Amino acid sequence: MQILSPTLILVNPQLGENIGMCARAMLNCGFTQLRLVAPRDGWPSESAIKASAGADALLEQATVFDTVAEAIADCTTVYATTARQRAMNKPVVELPALPTHRAVAPQEHIGILFGAERSGLENEAIALADYVLTIPLNPDFSSLNLAQAVLLVCYTLMHSAPVAAVDTGLEPPADKAQLLHFLNRLESSLIDKGFLFPEEKRPLMMRNIQTLFTRAQLSTQEVQTLEGILTALRR
């Protein structure tokens, strides 16, 4: 099964012009699902419409969220696009391998995160993703702008050879809203119990816990089981 209609999510994009160029790049490859997380210069944006070169219908349909967690809530698998590999215990997929690296069930909803123009994605956003996606380029000169990264990802997916749907026997992953509900409950519980201590280390510790549970590609049933375990342990 191919990743036929992924949702592209721009996290904290700065210039409206770049958002417009991303929309244009997407539509060139036939992709139309765009989400924005807290665009710096507000939304809607005249400069985005101007730069989209006619892809403005896509911009009109774009939805805006306050946080990455909300933007990926209905996604089942999320890729975080980064310029270089980070020191995070998360599987890395190189772009040429993206179309074939795993079977995608028809009911799955794929989200692909892109960070801000200069800084890229924050570790907090990457921690929420299932996979890190890197674009292999000249190691001595890797300098893509945001819309170029979006273009290469979309073009690669558009022209990937179809992968036969393989029934792996696995249930599809739960959506992120379910997983994050569990993780938020777990975090509160661990704070209550004094586990996330000292407080200044709490974000890093939670990120590691998030990463661990995200990597498991938990099904809806499995997340429910974990919720039950948590309830039982808190009794």
Add this chain to the structure above:
Amino acid sequence: MQILSPTLILVNPQLGENIGMCARAMLNCGFTQLRLVAPRDGWPSESAIKASAGADALLEQATVFDTVAEAIADCTTVYATTARQRAMNKPVVELPALPTHRAVAPQEHIGILFGAERSGLENEAIALADYVLTIPLNPDFSSLNLAQAVLLVCYTLMHSAPVAAVDTGLEPPADKAQLLHFLNRLESSLIDKGFLFPEEKRPLMMRNIQTLFTRAQLSTQEVQTLEGILTALRR
């Protein structure tokens, strides 16, 4: 054999900024051979250097030509990148098939032509190429800028699976300077003999003749044979 180090040739590029962005796109993929045919705003260009984001060494080495014929003189195979297929009797290669569509001998020198920002390549330039290269995109919305087209071509070549060098038993094609020398002699001869008549149809007739001989992928020996035939016929 892969197309490992093609020469990219920008024909009549307008804005220096776009030339700089093309250089940046190329270097991201490890390609460094850039030629310019009559850039509209002159050369060298401060705005090109600024837009190259550090790829300025590539711009410094770029060579400038007055005509496409001069720019491709030492190439053995030339691709003309166009947004849509033209009514020209020339084989069309779609970008995903470019890395594998023919065996390339080590001594061959591949040139890839890109037209001006808005207008693309003129028919006169396409006629000089061996193949038309198209980038398959959304048929309802194909709107790449120059640097994006360059990026997709370079990225595709960079990440193509290696094709084993196959000894086809064929001699490699002659370089374009040899072929064009013959075609120019042929044109003069045909004008002398009153074949290229009426004069207003001469460019189109010559383009068709060029296309015919270009498609044959003539070897050096074969071009020499044609030169001999022409000499003999003119006696």
